Amino acid sequence: MTAAGYAPSRTLRLGVELRRQLRRRRTKMLLALTALLPLLLVVAFGFGETPDTAKRGGTFADLAMVSAPNFVVFGFYVAGAYLLPVVVAVFFGEAVASEASWSSLKYLLAIPVPRLRLLRQKAFVAGWLSLAGLLLFPLCAFLVGVIWYGAGDATSPTGDAVPFGKSVVALCVASGYIVVQLSWVAGLALLLSVVLDAPLGAVGGAVLAGVLSQILDAITALGGVREFLPTHYTFSWIDVFSTDVNWTNMASGALLSLGYCLVFCVFAARRFARKDITS
C-alpha cells in the first residue's frame, strides 16, 4: 500500500529539518548577532568611564560594568524588549511560511509528511534554534562580562549584592524564564506562519503584536487589563535578583505566555490540518 521503507513517523526527522535550516544564512546571522551583541555592548561601554562598584543607585545601565552578572542583566534589559522576541519570531514565523514561499512545502506534504507532524517537527526545530539564540546571548554576555568586568557580585540598584555563585544560578533561572515567557511569541509567529504564506508577514506580525502589547502596557489607565497583555511580565525575571525572591510575577508571566502559546498552537494546528496548500 505504501512505498517500501516509508513510515510516517520516519519522515522529516528533526536532524533532517535541522540540517535544512542550519545552512540558511539568516539562521547563522541571527545566531551570530545574539552572540556578538555583548561584544558590541562592551565596545560601546568602552567609551564611558569606569563605574564605582560601591556606588549605590542609578539604574541597571549604570551598573552594567560592575560585574559579569550585572552585564548579563543589563544585556537582558537591552535585548529583552526587542531582540530576543525578534529571534523567536523569525525562527517560528519562517517555519512554515518560508517553505510555502519556496514552494517546497507541497513536496514535503506529498512525501507525504503528515501535516501535524510537519508542523510539530518545524516547531521543534524552530524551538531549538530559538533556544540556541536565547541562551547563546546570556552565555556570550556572561563570558564577555567575566573577561572584561570580572566575576564579581551582582549589584542591584538598591545596593543589594547577590554573591557571584548565587547570581549565576539567578541568571540561569532568568534565562529559563525568558525562554518560557517568549513562548507566546513562538505560538503567535507559528500561527501567522501557517495562516500567511509570506514569511515576512508572519515574523512582522508577531513582532508587531509584541510592540502593540508593549504600547498598551505603557498606558497605566488600562489598569488591570494590562496584566493580560503578553508582554506585561517581560521583565519579571528581575525578581530573582532579590534576596527574598517573589515568584508571583514570574509564575503569572509563565502561565500567561504558556496559555497564549497553547491557544495559538492549537489554532495553528487546526488551520494547518485543514488548509488548502496553494503555494
Place this chain on the structure above:
Amino acid sequence: MLASVGRVTLRRRLTRSRGRLVALAAVVVVLLGATAVWISREDPAPDFQVEDGFVEVSGATLDTSLYIPSQTPAPAVLLAHGFGGDKHSTEKDARELAAAGFVVQTYSARGFGRSTGKIGLNDPDLEVADARFLVSRLASRSDVVLDSPGDPRIAVSGASYGGGLSLLLAGTDSRIDALVPVITYNSLAEGLLPNGVFKGAWGGFLYSMGVDSVVSSSDGVAPASLATPVSGVCGRFTPEICRAWTEVATTGTMGPETTALLRRVSPLTVTDKIKAPTLLVQGEQDTLFGLDQSDANAAQIPGPVQQVWFAGGHDGAYPDDELRARIISWISFQLRGAGSNPFGAFEYDVQGNITPEGIPSARTVRADPAGATRRSVELLGDAQTIITPPGGLPAAISGMPALNSRLAQTPWLSSLFGMDLPGQQAAFTSAPLESQLLAAGAPRVRLRVSAVGPPGDGVLFLKVFDKDPNDNRTLPGNAVMPVRLPPLPADGSPVEVDVELSGIVRPFETGHTLQVVVGTTDQNFRTPTTPASYRVSLVGPVSVPVVPGAPTSSLLPVGQLLGILGVLVLALVLGFVRRRRSPDVDSSLSDTPLVISSLTKAYPGGVTAVDDLSFSVARGQILGLLGPNGAGKTTTLRMLMGLIKPTAGEIRVFGSLITPGAPVLSRVGSFVESAGFLPHLSGIENLRLYWAATGRPAADACFDEALEIAGLGSALSRRVRTYSQGMRQRLAIAQAMLGLPDLLVLDEPANGLDPPQIHAMRDVLRRYAAAGRTVVVSSHLLAEVEQTCSHVVVVHHGHVIASGTVSEIASAGGASSFTVDQPVLAASVLGPLVTAVEGSVVHADLGTSSIGTAVSALVAAGVSVERAGPRVRLEDAFLQLVGEGS
C-alpha cells in the same frame, strides 16, 4: 482563457486575504478581548445616590455628603477625613463603601473645606460633638438600620486626623459598633513631641494645612499672614490650639497648659472606654504617627482589637485596593455578620526590594501578638564622643516628611539619609547576621551617656540602620527616635537610660549587619542648639522585637503553578491524542494506479475549478491530461497530491483514498506547477535532503537515474538560487522520480526545456512506463501530449470532454492526408473518398481501405506522392472539443 486565469488568481487572492483576516482577527481578539472584559467590569452603573447638604452644628456649618445605596435600610459608616483635606478626600472610600451597600456619611470637619468654624484638633466639645450629632442624624433616617431607637448600626473610620476622631468618637459614644482608625495617633503629644522633642518638620507641615485652608477658601490671593491681621497667623485654628502651637513652635517645649490641651484632644483619654471591635491600621512608613501609636491604642482598648501594619503611611501610600477591600469586608463582617473576619489579630507587611516598577515588593505576615519575642543582637563599638554643634548646624537628614517612600524609589536620594556628619554620630554595629532577622516593632537599647564638659540640652537621636555587605546603609522607615536625657552629672559620671526606638518592620538579611547610631542632630526635629559633647556607649545588646508569623499568601504562587501544570498537561494531551483514521482502501482497485471519480472543487464565491471530473489510468500508461490553461489540470493534480481538499468526489491511488498525507502518496512522485527547493542549498543537497525527509533507505532513491534525467552536470553543486527556470524544472522532475515511484505525476514538464531535452524526456517517460510504472503528464500543448502519451484525457472548464488513446482521439476512422504534386488529379483518383483539398494536400476518409492501397492507386494514375499518412486531427479535435477556433 484569460478570464479563467484571472478567476484563478482572484480566487487565490480571496483565499489568501481571508487567511490574513483570520490571523489579524485572532490577534485583535486576543489583545482587545480582555479590554472588553475590563471595560464591562469597570463601568457598572453606580447603584447608590449621593445627597449633598450643609448641616448646622453648634458654632459651625458642616458640608456633608450622604451616600445611599440602592438597598436600604442598610448599616451606616461615618467617614472622617485627614488633616488638610475635606469631604472630597474620602470620596473614593465612600463610593467603595456605598457600592458595598453601606449608607456612608462623609463631611468636611469644621475649619476644613467649605465647613465653617475653627479647628479644635478633634476637641471633644467641637469635632467629636459634631460627629456625635451626625450619628444622631443618621439614627433618624429610615434608610439606616437601627440597633434601637436613636442607635444606628454604624462603623466609623478615617485616616490620620479622621482616625483620631474615630477613636475619640467610639470612646465617647457607645452607639458606635465598629471602628477602623487608619494611620492615626494615640497621643498627639507623643506623636508631635516624642520624648518631649518637637518634630518640627511635621508640625510645620500640619500647621500650614490649617492655615492654607483659609487661603484657599477665602478669595484672598495674598498669603494669609499678609492679608490678615496678626491674629491671622492662627488661620482656622481655635485660639487655644493656636496658642499651644505658637508655644511649641517657638520654644520647642510644652507648658502644662499645652500638655493638658494635647492630652484632652488625644484618643488616649478615652481608649479605655472603647468596647466596639477595632481594626487599627497603621503604616510602616510613617515618621509622623509611628507603629508605637497603634501599639499604644491596641494596649489601651479593652474591646476586641485587631492590628494591621501595612506598607505605607504618612510617608508612603494609602492602603491599596486589596487592603481597602479587606477593610470593607471587615466592616461588613462586623455590621452585618457577613462572611468571616478577614484579618487576624495582628498582621504586618514585610517590604522587600524595590521592584522594576519602582515600588517595593511586599508580603503580608499574619502573626499572633502573644508570640512576640525579642532577639538580642550584640553590638560592637567602644564608647565614642560626639558633639552637638553650636546652633545645631549642620543637622543630620533622616528623611523628608511625607516624601520618604517616594525618595526611596530613587535609591541614591535615599542613600543620602545614611550620610554621617563628622563628629556627630556614634555607631554600634553587630557582626554579620547568620540568619534573617525580621524585626517587627520597636528595638530597645540601654544607653550610657556622660557629659564631656557642659551637659547642653541633653537631646540625642537614635536610629537603626540595615547595613549590607557593601556597606550601603538603609534607614528602615526613616525612623528616628529622639531621647531627652536625664540631667547629666557635671563631673562626667555616666547616666544609663533605656531607650525604645521607633517601631520598624524590616527583614535584616543574612550577612547584613544591624547598626545603632546615636546622633546629636536631626533636621526633622527641633535640634538642640547649645553646643555640647557626650561620651556615648551602649550597655548590652540591642533587643529586637520579633513576631513570628506565617505569610497570609504563600510565597509560592500556587494558583499560577497549577495553571502552568494544567497548560502543560493540556498541551501533552492535545499533542498525543490524535484521531486515528482507518485507511479507506478499495482492494479491487489495488492494481489501478489512479481512479478519479466525480471530482469537484468549488471555491467559495462560485468559482468551480474542477467540475465532476472522472477518469482512470491503468498501469503502464502515459496519460496526457490535456487542456488549456485554467482548465483545472493543476487543481486536479493538487488534489491528487492531497494538498487541497475536493469539494466532492474522490481520488483513489492504487485503491487508497487520497486524503491530506495519505500514506499511499509515498508511491506517487510529483512535480506540480513549480519547482520547490531550498535556495540556499545546492541541487544535489536539495535532492539528498528531500530523500532524507522521506525517511526511506538511501539505496531506494536511485539518485543516479534521477540525476541523469536532470542533466545538470557540474551545476548540481551550485546553489539552487543561481539556477535558471529550466534547470529548476529539470531538478524538480528528477526529484519527482527519486525512488522511481509507481505513479509519476508531472505538470507541464516541457515548460522551460529546450527541444533536445524535451526529446530526451519523452524517451525517459516511455522507458519509465514500459517498466510497468505509470505516468500522468498534464499539458496545454497538443504536440507534447501527442508525442509523449499513450492515452489522453481532454479537460476543459473542469470537465472531461474526451478521453481515450491518442490515436483514438486523433484519428477517427481512416482519415488520411496525402501531399501530392497534382492535387486535382489525385482528388479525382480518390473520388468520393476525398473530404477536402488544401493546396497540395488532399484529405480523404479511406474507411476500411489501407493507405498503401490508396498510394498505389495514386502512383498508378501518375500522381507523385510526397507524403502520406493518417491525418493528424488531434488539433482539430481538441479545438472542436473545447469549442474554440471553429
